[in-house]
Amino acid sequence: MSTPIPATRRIDAGETKCGELLMMMHREMKSLQPGEILDVCAYSAGNLLDVPAWCRLTGHSLLAIEHSEPAHFYIRKKG
Numbered sequence: 001m002s003t004p005i006p007a008t009r010r011i012d013a014g015e016t017k018c019g020e021l022l023m024m025m026h027r028e029m030k031s032l033q034p035g036e037i038l039d040v041c042a043y044s045a046g047n048l049l050d051v052p053a054w055c056r057l058t059g060h061s062l063l064a065i066e067h068s069e070p071a072h073f074y075i076r077k078k079g
Contacts, residue, residue, distance in 0.1 A: 004039075004066070004072070005037060005039070005063055005064055005074040006037070007037045007038060007039035007074060008032060008033075008036035008037050008038065009028060009031075009032060009036070009037075009038055009039070010038070010039040010040075010041060011024055011025070011028055011038065011039070011040055011041065012041045012070075013040060013041060013042040013043075013044075013047070014042070014043060014070075015043050015044055016042065016044065017044055017046065017047075018044075018046060018047070018050045021040075021042060021044070021047060021050065021051075022050065022054050025038070025040060025051075025054065025075070026058075029058075029060065029075075029077055032077045033077065033079075034077050034078065034079025035076060035077060035079065036076070036077050037063065037074055037075065037076050037077075038074075038075045038077070039072055039073070039074055040072065040073040040075065041070050041071075041072050042070055042071055042073070043069070043070040043071070047071065047073070048065070048067075048071060051065075051073045051075075052065075055075060058078070059078040060075050060076065060077055060078050061075065061076040061078065062074070062075055063075065063076055
């Protein structure tokens with residue numbers, strides 16, 4: 001991605017795996033207003049599947065995935 005999406009908040013999940021990462025994202029989303037953007041920075045390769053699936057299940061919009069090391073997931077809070 002050439003230009004990062006401006007995020008309201010960023011979390012660095014490091015090597016956190018699926019369950020723990022999803023709980024972190026859930027907690028952060030609760031603190032955001034509808035339409036605000038969360039940048040999730042994560043190293044675990046499994047998150048490339050887990051984060052999009054979580055977005056589909058929760059109704060939040062996955063705006064973009066920056067495939068870098070670490071990956072960045074830009075998620076807009078529903079509402």
